[in-house]
Amino acid sequence: MKATPGNGFAPWLPDDGPAAATGLAWFDSRRAKARAQVRDQGIPTTKHEAWRYTSLTRLLEQGFTPTAEATTPLQPRDLEPLLVPGLDAYRVVLVNGRFIPGLSDLQHLPAGVRVGGLAQILKSDPDALKDRLNGVVGESQPLFAALNTAGLDDGVVVLLERGAQLERPIELIHLSVGMDEPRVAQPRHIVVLEAGAQASLIERYVSLGEALYCTNSVLELSLGRDAVLKHQRIQTESANAFHIAGLYLSLGAGSRYQCVTVGLGAAWARTDLNVRFAGEHAECDLQGLYLAGDRQLMDFHLDVDHRLPQCSSRENFKGILYGKGRAVFDGRVYVAKDAQRTDAAMSNRNLLLSEGAEVDTKPQLEINADDVKCSHGTTVGQIEPEQLFYLRSRGLSAPLARRMLCLGFAGEILDCLTPDALRDQVAEQVGSRLELAPID
Amino acid sequence: MLSVKGLKANVGDKEILKGLDLEIGRGEVHAIMGPNGSGKSTLAHVLSGREGYTVTGGSVTFEGQDLLDLEPEARAHLGLFLAFQYPVELPGVNNTYFLKAALNAIRKARGEPELDAVSFLRLMKEKLKVLHLDDSLLKRPVNFGFSGGEKKRNEIFQMAILEPKLAILDETDSGLDIDALRIVADGVNALRSPERSVILVTHYQRLLDYIQPDYVHVLAKGQIIRSGGKELALELEDKGYGWLGAEEAA
Ligand SMILES: Nc1ncnc2c1ncn2[C@@H]1O[C@H](COP(=O)(O)OP(=O)(O)O)[C@@H](O)[C@H]1O
Ligand SMILES: [Mg+2]
Numbered sequence: 001m002k003a004t005p006g007n008g009f010a011p012w013l014p015d016d017g018p019a020a021a022t023g024l025a026w027f028d029s030r031r032a033k034a035r036a037q038v039r040d041q042g043i044p045t046t047k048h049e050a051w052r053y054t055s056l057t058r059l060l061e062q063g064f065t066p067t068a069e070a071t072t073p074l075q076p077r078d079l080e081p082l083l084v085p086g087l088d089a090y091r092v093v094l095v096n097g098r099f100i101p102g103l104s105d106l107q108h109l110p111a112g113v114r115v116g117g118l119a120q121i122l123k124s125d126p127d128a129l130k131d132r133l134n135g136v137v138g139e140s141q142p143l144f145a146a147l148n149t150a151g152l153d154d155g156v157v158v159l160l161e162r163g164a165q166l167e168r169p170i171e172l173i174h175l176s177v178g179m180d181e182p183r184v185a186q187p188r189h190i191v192v193l194e195a196g197a198q199a200s201l202i203e204r205y206v207s208l209g210e211a212l213y214c215t216n217s218v219l220e221l222s223l224g225r226d227a228v229l230k231h232q233r234i235q236t237e238s239a240n241a242f243h244i245a246g247l248y249l250s251l252g253a254g255s256r257y258q259c260v261t262v263g264l265g266a267a268w269a270r271t272d273l274n275v276r277f278a279g280e281h282a283e284c285d286l287q288g289l290y291l292a293g294d295r296q297l298m299d300f301h302l303d304v305d306h307r308l309p310q311c312s313s314r315e316n317f318k319g320i321l322y323g324k325g326r327a328v329f330d331g332r333v334y335v336a337k338d339a340q341r342t343d344a345a346m347s348n349r350n351l352l353l354s355e356g357a358e359v360d361t362k363p364q365l366e367i368n369a370d371d372v373k374c375s376h377g378t379t380v381g382q383i384e385p386e387q388l389f390y391l392r393s394r395g396l397s398a399p400l401a402r403r404m405l406c407l408g409f410a411g412e413i414l415d416c417l418t419p420d421a422l423r424d425q426v427a428e429q430v431g432s433r434l435e436l437a438p439i440d
Numbered sequence: 441m442l443s444v445k446g447l448k449a450n451v452g453d454k455e456i457l458k459g460l461d462l463e464i465g466r467g468e469v470h471a472i473m474g475p476n477g478s479g480k481s482t483l484a485h486v487l488s489g490r491e492g493y494t495v496t497g498g499s500v501t502f503e504g505q506d507l508l509d510l511e512p513e514a515r516a517h518l519g520l521f522l523a524f525q526y527p528v529e530l531p532g533v534n535n536t537y538f539l540k541a542a543l544n545a546i547r548k549a550r551g552e553p554e555l556d557a558v559s560f561l562r563l564m565k566e567k568l569k570v571l572h573l574d575d576s577l578l579k580r581p582v583n584f585g586f587s588g589g590e591k592k593r594n595e596i597f598q599m600a601i602l603e604p605k606l607a608i609l610d611e612t613d614s615g616l617d618i619d620a621l622r623i624v625a626d627g628v629n630a631l632r633s634p635e636r637s638v639i640l641v642t643h644y645q646r647l648l649d650y651i652q653p654d655y656v657h658v659l660a661k662g663q664i665i666r667s668g669g670k671e672l673a674l675e676l677e678d679k680g681y682g683w684l685g686a687e688e689a690a
Contacts, residue, residue, distance in 0.1 A: 385491060390528040393488050394542040394598065395516035395549070404541065408532030408581065 008043045008060065009147055012184055012216075017066045018153035024126055030134060034141060034149035041143050050142070053328040053360040054299045058268055059242055064184035064214045066151060070098045070119075074177070079103060082175065082206045086421035089171035089202065090115065096176055097185025097215065098154045112164035112197075118155035118188055129157070132190050136220040136248040142272070145246050148186045148218040155188035155217075160197035162224070169200035169230075176241065178211030189219040193227035195252070200230040202422065205265070207238035214242035221247065223255035225279060230258045232417060234426055237265035239295070246272045251311075253279025260416045262426055263290040263298050264433060270299040277311045277339075288317035289413040291430060292325030292357070293437055299328040304344070306335040309369075312343035318413055319350040320406050320430075321357035322437035329361040333376070337368040346376040351383065351409050353402070353437060403434045441466050441637050442487075442507075442606055446498035448662075449486050456482045458662035459498065464606065467634040471648055471673060472641045474659035475681050480641045481525055483659070484610045488522040489515050502606065516542075517549035519605030523595035523612045525641075530582035535594070536564065538582050539601055546602060567600040571627050589620045596627035607631065608639045613647040625650030645677040658684055 013019040013035060021028050043060070044051040072095040079093065092115060093103035099117030106115050121128060137145050156172060176185070193199060205215070215237075223229055237243055243266040251257055263269050275284050290298040304313050319327045329348045350359045363376040383405050391401035407414070410430055417423035444462040448455065456479045464470055474480055486493050487500065489512035500507040503518055510518070530538070544554040555563070564578060573593060583591050592612050599607050612624055628638060628651050640651060648656075648670060656673045658666040658681070666672065666684055 384528075386528050387530055389490050389512060390524065390530070391538070391542075392512040393490075393516055393522055394538075394602065395513050395546040396542055397513050397545065398511075400541065400545065404533055404538065405530065408530055411532035 009038055011063065011065050012147055012186075013038070013151045014065065017068060017151070018186070019066075019151045022122070024122065026130055027122065027126065027133070031150050034146040037141055037146040038143065038150055041146070044143060050301065050330075053330070054270060054297065059214070062182045062212065062214065062242065064182050064242075066153065066185070067096065067179060067183045069096070069179075070154070072096070072098075072100055072103075072177070074100075074103065074175075076103055079173070079175070082173070084204075084422050084425050087171065087202075087419065089169045090166070091171045091173065092156050093173045093175060094154070094156065094187055096179070096183065096213070097174075097187040097217075099156060110164065110166070112161035113166060114157070114159040115170065116157050118157050118190065119153065121157050129190065132192065132220065133188070134220070136222055136250045136276075137218065142246070144216055144244050144270075144272075145218055145248070148188055148216055148246070151186045152188040152218075153186060155190070157189070158191045158199075158201070160193045160199055160227075162194040163196040164194070165197065166199040169202050171202045171204065174203070174205045174215060174217070175208065176206075176211055176213050176215060176237065177208045178213065182212050182214070184214040184216060186216045186218075189217065191219065191221045191229075193223050193229055195224035196226050197224065198228040200418075201232070203231070203233045205233075205235040205237050205243060207241055207265070209238065210240050211238045212240040214244065216244040218246045218248065222250040222252070222278075223257055223282075224252045226254040227252060228256045230418070231260070232422065233259065233261040234422070235261075235263045235265055235269060236429055239265065239267060241266040243269040243271075245270070247274065249273070249275045249284075250278045251275065251282040251284055254281045255279070256283045258285040258287070258416070260287045260413065262288070262413070262417075263300070264429055267295055268297045270301070272301045273303070275302075275304045275313065277306055277308045280308050280310045282311045284311070284313040286313070286315045286317075287413050287416045289410050289430070290317070290319045290327055291433055292319070292321050292327050293433070294323035294325065297326045297328075300330070301328075302331040302346075304333045306333065306339040306342045306344060308336075309338060309340045309342065311339070314344075315346040316413070317348045318410060319348075319359060320353065320410065320434070321350065321359055322353040322434070324354075324356040326357070327359045329359065329363070329378075331363045331376075333365050333374065335365070335367045335369050335372055335374065339369050340371045342369060342372040342374065344372070344374045348378045350380045351406065352380060353383065353406075399435055403431050406434045407431055441503060443501045444498070445500075447483075447486070447500060448495065448497035449482060450494045450496055451482070451492065455496070456493075456662055457486065460659075460663055462657065462664060464637050464639065466637060467632075468654045469632065469638045469640065469651060471653040471656045471670075472639060472659050473643065473656065473673065473676055478660045479662045480659055481610055484522055484525075484608045484639075484641060487608060488512060488520060513545070514549075516602075516604075517546055521599050521602055521604030521607045523592075523599060523607065523609040525610040525614070527583045527591040527595055529584045529586075531584045533582045535580055535582050536578045539564070539598060542598075543601055563601065567597060570630055571597050571600060572623050573597055588615045589617065592616060593620060593623060596624050599631065600627055603631065603636075605635065606637045606639070608641065610641045611643060613642050613644060621647065622650060645673045648673050660684065
């Protein structure tokens with residue numbers, strides 16, 4: 001099938017590509033269902049609430065198709081410029097969506113911890129995935145989750161057994177390199193922490209050069225009772241990249257989840273965070289920072305479902321927009337009738353550095369219980385001239401002063417990043433983007 | 441060092457400075473006193489290059505350069521410093537990081553080598569001691585959540601680090617208790633040298649007990665209407681501004 005916009009997403013799922021039948025019955029039937037869901041949903045327009053501010057036209061125009069290639073000529077030394085200096089981590093590397101063991105470093109994983117490629121596990125131990133794959137996403141899949149199910153080619157599986165603890169973080173590097181044609185990769189990650197397990201996961205999305213490609217990744221995460229996960233996502237992809245990420249989380253009783261997500265790169269980036277509480281007394285902390293300049297779209301959708309009592313959630317997102325940059329923040333916190341003593345606070349603050357920049361922010365609380373503590377707030381502002389003058393009167397140039405104020409604004413989120421090596425690198429990346437940012 | 445001649449400045453359509461003359465020589469301390477709303481802060485802001493004012497007449501030269509032509513940062517590089525009447529809070533901007541960047545920007549503009557982290561920290565500690573300030577100041581965001589007195593002392597601390605040739609203190613003494621006032625005065629006196637000059641904008645004679653000015657000026661309705669030695673300050677304390685024909689504007 002030829003890749004034209006008229007064909008919608010059909011070119012993402014050619015019969016002879018990664019979407020082909022595997023012979024694994026449960027898997028093939030789930031894919032067939034997902035494929036039907038993609039077909040039935042059609043192409044959402046800006047009349048669909050979830051796509052009200054973000055058109056899919058630009059994405060479809062690129063004519064992305066999947067690739068069958070599962071290897072890479074890259075050598076470990078090619079990765080060096082992309083690493084975080086001083087970050088000591090177990091490393092899992094995907095190139096164009098495929099797990100590459102030769103670039104990964106998973107030595108000395110402790111007992112009770114399993115990390116591996118999804119495609120490989122599907123072959124060698126499919127039963128391990130049978131209840132997990134789509135276990136959190138569920139039956140009715142939104143468009144890009146359905147596309148991912150129907151066309152997923154690989155991904156990473158992380159499994160921590162009951163009580164297992166990791167001293168070092170797991171760094172998951174999504175590296176994309178330009179191919180002969182515009183390609184789409186659809187990795188699926190499955191992360192499971194059983195009761196009492198603790199880990200830290202750093203996802204980094206990076207590119208070589210100014211490659212044009214699309215990544216549509218789905219991460220399914222389940223935390224068992226009292227499990228603790230710190231999850232950091234740093235997206236610094238090529239200025240031509242299309243980034244789609246769906247996170248589906250199920251948080252067990254007493255579990256604690258923190259996500260710090262930073263979006264700096266890509267031409268068009270859409271991130272959906274779907275949180276479902278599966279037990280009481282669970283805590284969810286979502287911190288986000290995004291920058292968008294000319295020809296960039298950053299779209300974050302949060303859907304936090306307080307269906308059970310006594311859970312708490314924080315949603316704190318900050319954006320800096322410059323040039324003709326665009327951002328969307330659509331945050332929904334739902335509190336079910338029986339979810340008493342829910343504690344939820346959502347905030348979205350934006351700094352606009354130019355007239356041409358734009359943000360659509362839509363925080364929503366839907367509260368059906370009466371004994372709850374919920375709040376939300378949103379601001380869209382500019383740099384205060386008094387602040388800029390104060391810094392300049394001390395000898396700092398206007399661009400440097402602006403950079404300092406923006407980093408001050410972003411500092412609250414940047415300070416959530418750990419270890420310091422990661423924080424410092426991301427702060428530097430934020431700073432240098434701002435210094436280059438055209439003002440007005 | 442600084443020469444202000446016939447300076448006129450507007451905010452919008454309103455003329456605030458109405459032909460102001462002021463000569464400051466090297467090593468001199470000048471006090472500028474005057475009723476509320478007379479234009480003291482406006483003068484300080486126009487000298488340091490704040491936006492929002494239109495200069496409609498007169499000239500200002502500083503160290504031989506036309507000051508009014510320069511960006512605020514270029515004025516700082518030449519050695520001008522303003523201690524703000526209302527220091528601005530900078531949430532998220534670390535005090536140490538900010539001051540190191542400022543000092544190095546000034547040094548760089550002057551062709552001097554930048555200070556490394558260790559020498560800078562040493563300098564900070566030394567000045568903190570002189571000003572009886574707590575170490576914790578270094579880790580806090582600039583002025584954010586500071587008390588009024590802490591903000592004023594932080595201005596003096598910045599002045600001590602940046603070592604300007606001409607420091608303008610805009611009512612740094614207002615709202616300070618006697619101990620804080622003494623600390624501020626110590627900071628200014630420590631900076632005094634035959635090379636450095638100070639403009640003290642103040643309401644009260646009190647500060648002048650601790651910092652001896654060489655000259656005292658009365659600013660009223662946008663002009664210097666009287667200049668004299670420090671006995672003029674005592675006279676003002678005694679009689680108010682009324683006898684000079686300068687009533688409180690607001
Ligand atoms: N930004 C401004 N907009 C309008 N009026 C101003 C502004 N700044 C100062 N003024 C006016 O200018 C006059 C002088 O103010 P200012 O210089 O602050 O006086 P002082 O510092 O001597 O108390 C006052 O009448 C004040 O209302
Ligand atoms: Mg004033």
